Amino acid sequence: MLLFLIIILLWLYLLSVFKRGQLTFFHFLFGSVGTFLLIMLFTPLFEDSVISFFGYLLAPFGISTQIFETYPNLGMFFVNTVRGAIAFYIDLECSGIIEMAVFISLLMFFPAYTKREKLKVGAIGLLSIIGFNCLRMILVLTIIYYGGTEYYLIAHSVVGRLVFYALTIILYYIVFTKKQITIQKVGNFSYESSDVH
Amino acid sequence: MNQAMFTSEVFFWLSWILIPLLVEIIPSIGSAFLLMFKRFKQNKDPIPTLYPEISILIPVYNSANTLEACLNSIDKSTYDNELISVLLIDNGSKDNSYEVFQACQLKYDLSIQWLSSNQGKSKALNKGLFNANGKYIINVDSDGYFEANSITNMVNRFESDLNLHCLTGVILTDYKLIKKTKSFLLRQVRKLEYMEYCQAFLVGRNYNAANNSMFTISGAYSAFRKSTIMNTFLYNTNTICEDAHITYQIKAKKMNVGICENAIFYVEPIDDLNKLYVQRQRWQIGELEVFHMFKQGKLKVKNLMKDKIFSVLLFDHTFTFPRLIWFFALIALSIRNYPIMTVAYASFIIYALYVLTGILYYFSVRVYLNPFKADLKFYNHIFLYTLIYPLYNFYVFILRFMGIINSINRASSWKTFNFSDELEIMKNIIKNDFRIFKKSEDISNVNENVSI
Numbered sequence: 001m002l003l004f005l006i007i008i009l010l011w012l013y014l015l016s017v018f019k020r021g022q023l024t025f026f027h028f029l030f031g032s033v034g035t036f037l038l039i040m041l042f043t044p045l046f047e048d049s050v051i052s053f054f055g056y057l058l059a060p061f062g063i064s065t066q067i068f069e070t071y072p073n074l075g076m077f078f079v080n081t082v083r084g085a086i087a088f089y090i091d092l093e094c095s096g097i098i099e100m101a102v103f104i105s106l107l108m109f110f111p112a113y114t115k116r117e118k119l120k121v122g123a124i125g126l127l128s129i130i131g132f133n134c135l136r137m138i139l140v141l142t143i144i145y146y147g148g149t150e151y152y153l154i155a156h157s158v159v160g161r162l163v164f165y166a167l168t169i170i171l172y173y174i175v176f177t178k179k180q181i182t183i184q185k186v187g188n189f190s191y192e193s194s195d196v197h
Numbered sequence: 198m199n200q201a202m203f204t205s206e207v208f209f210w211l212s213w214i215l216i217p218l219l220v221e222i223i224p225s226i227g228s229a230f231l232l233m234f235k236r237f238k239q240n241k242d243p244i245p246t247l248y249p250e251i252s253i254l255i256p257v258y259n260s261a262n263t264l265e266a267c268l269n270s271i272d273k274s275t276y277d278n279e280l281i282s283v284l285l286i287d288n289g290s291k292d293n294s295y296e297v298f299q300a301c302q303l304k305y306d307l308s309i310q311w312l313s314s315n316q317g318k319s320k321a322l323n324k325g326l327f328n329a330n331g332k333y334i335i336n337v338d339s340d341g342y343f344e345a346n347s348i349t350n351m352v353n354r355f356e357s358d359l360n361l362h363c364l365t366g367v368i369l370t371d372y373k374l375i376k377k378t379k380s381f382l383l384r385q386v387r388k389l390e391y392m393e394y395c396q397a398f399l400v401g402r403n404y405n406a407a408n409n410s411m412f413t414i415s416g417a418y419s420a421f422r423k424s425t426i427m428n429t430f431l432y433n434t435n436t437i438c439e440d441a442h443i444t445y446q447i448k449a450k451k452m453n454v455g456i457c458e459n460a461i462f463y464v465e466p467i468d469d470l471n472k473l474y475v476q477r478q479r480w481q482i483g484e485l486e487v488f489h490m491f492k493q494g495k496l497k498v499k500n501l502m503k504d505k506i507f508s509v510l511l512f513d514h515t516f517t518f519p520r521l522i523w524f525f526a527l528i529a530l531s532i533r534n535y536p537i538m539t540v541a542y543a544s545f546i547i548y549a550l551y552v553l554t555g556i557l558y559y560f561s562v563r564v565y566l567n568p569f570k571a572d573l574k575f576y577n578h579i580f581l582y583t584l585i586y587p588l589y590n591f592y593v594f595i596l597r598f599m600g601i602i603n604s605i606n607r608a609s610s611w612k613t614f615n616f617s618d619e620l621e622i623m624k625n626i627i628k629n630d631f632r633i634f635k636k637s638e639d640i641s642n643v644n645e646n647v648s649i
Contacts (some may be wrong), residue, residue, distance in 0.1 A: 007398060015265055016621055017317075017626050017630075018623075021619075021622040021623055021626050022625055023622065024606075025354070025598070025602040025603050026619070029602075034528065035521070036526075037525065037529055039562065040529040087438045096527060098529075106518055106522065110602075110605075111602065111604045111605045111606050112606070114484070123559050137270040138279060157215065157217065161215060161216070162215070162219075168519070169511070169519075171514060173498065173501070173510075173511065173515045175514065176514070176518055177510055177511070177514040177515045178496050179487065180485065180601070180605060181488050181489050181492055181510070182489075182492065182496065183605070184485050184486060184488070184605075185486075185604070186435050186486045186489060186490060
């Protein structure tokens with residue numbers, strides 16, 4: 001515990017050094033990677049709640065289409081295939097927690113936004129990732145419903161992942177790339193000690 | 198291994214290998230084969246009945262040490278000296294470049310003119326363009342030299358394809374200088390840098406040219422039809438990436454930009470790691486500046502894939518963010534519920550796939566280097582560097598990422614520091630912080646003394 005506190009203090013101190021030295025990249029790198037690892041370390045505290053949350057969120061769709069049933073408290077889905085019901089558990093990877101942690105960590109230290117903008121963009125971004133994840137789960141469960149368990153691997157690790165990744169990349173493009181290109185400054189470039197011409 | 202464990206590992210590997218496989222590795226393998234096929238299909242450019250007059254523009258800035266080698270290579274080139282007019286455009290040199298020019302004028306049977314210009318490479322090039330009379334205009338940096346057939350090959354290519362308006366040459370670092378490098382570490386970096394240049398031009402730009410998606414010609418060696426370049430707004434003087442800016446201008450006019458893969462220009466290898474550190478950031482910042490200048494209506498998601506050049510942004514900017522975190526995500530997963538050996542295997546497989554791609558690129562480069570025996574010999578000698586090339590590539594990726602982040606919100610007096618400068622800044626801040634502690638300790642000692 002003491003070691004953990006020392007590491008956190010050292011990390012915060014380094015962040016302050018980078019900030020004061022206007023070493024923007026190092027501030028971004030250490031800040032976002034540190035935040036990401038911290039969130040990952042604390043996920044066991046809220047992982048179950050997030051998994052239940054997805055269960056509740058998807059329940060109406062499952063009930064109305066009768067493709068699956070959800071058991072939010074157990075973090076479980078039952079897919080009613082023609083050969084009977086199959087149970088699936090939502091694990092850390094499926095919960096989207098990793099992707100949300102990555103997004104928030106990068107955004108928190110991305111210098112193109114003000115603090116206020118970060119709050120707004122962060123909220124919209126998180127909601128989008130939750131939406132993408134719901135879509136991924138519905139897609140995977142629907143493929144299994146119609147195709148059977150033999151489609152599990154391809155539905156989960158290929159189709160679901162690719163759709164989720166494509167949507168996330170669009171989000172990243174809008175949040176990071178489009179924003180930066182829009183505000184990019186041109187000219188006034190010089191070198192402090194280098195003589196590259 | 199039981200069924201459940203096996204399935205769980207397959208899931209893990211598929212999940213983490215699939216994206217790099219689809220986004221990077223499979224397209225790379227495809228492009229490597231495509232380029233090899235292109236080379237085998239390619240015919241030799243026909244020799245024109247009459248060679249035209251050409252102008253070679255060389256911006257000069259404190260180039261006394263390198264200028265003669267550059268002019269000497271023009272004199273020794275297979276292109277007829279009588280058809281070459283060289284314009285040296287000085288943009289504020291403080292060394293004896295002018296004396297070197299005078300000596301060369303006497304020594305070589307070449308038409309060489311000296312022009313003075315305002316500070317900045319773009320301004321120098323623009324002045325040169327207005328004074329150039331050749332049918333083709335070749336721009337090169339003063340710190341490199343031509344391969345003997347380079348200029349002839351460039352003109353042959355233009356003469357054989359009337360639809361080509363602008364060509365980039367191939368830049369390679371000088372292998373003789375690499376061999377002579379005394380420092381062991383620097384020699385290794387320079388060999389990797391040589392491999393990088395080979396891949397960047399003979400694979401990267403070569404593929405882009407075939408695909409009509411070249412983002413930039415090389416500022417160190419490019420050539421234009423005079424009629425084409427005079428039809429643009431010339432070189433932009435605001436950006437540090439004037440070469441990419443002019444490329445985009447030409448492409449916006451629906452004119453073809455290609456590569457002459459048998460026109461080589463040799464430049465000096467990187468001086469040290471600090472130079473690499475600043476140079477790669479500068480390239481990245483330049484790229485972003487040019488995207489900003491041409492962004493009008495191009496940044497909408499639905500328009501993005503319509504413009505082949507703007508879609509480069511996805512690879513050079515958007516993908517870099519998740520790519521950076523991926524590396525740390527693997528560590529985080531090993532802390533959590535995934536066995537460390539599985540994570541290590543997955544990382545190893547990704548690395549091995551990058552090496553495999555590198556080897557394929559290596560062989561496509563070899564096909565294009567075949568006519569250049571000395572370069573080919575050196576390239577054969579560095580084959581085993583393909584095993585560590587992904588590490589160098591990752592380092593360059595980090596440097597370019599630094600360029601992305603460091604260019605945001607920069608002040609008008611913004612400067613790019615090298616790593617030693619940045620380390621110095623950090624040290625000073627930390628030293629200062631501890632001095633404050635020391636001072637406050639001293640003050641409390643003084644107070645104690647007073648109270649005593």
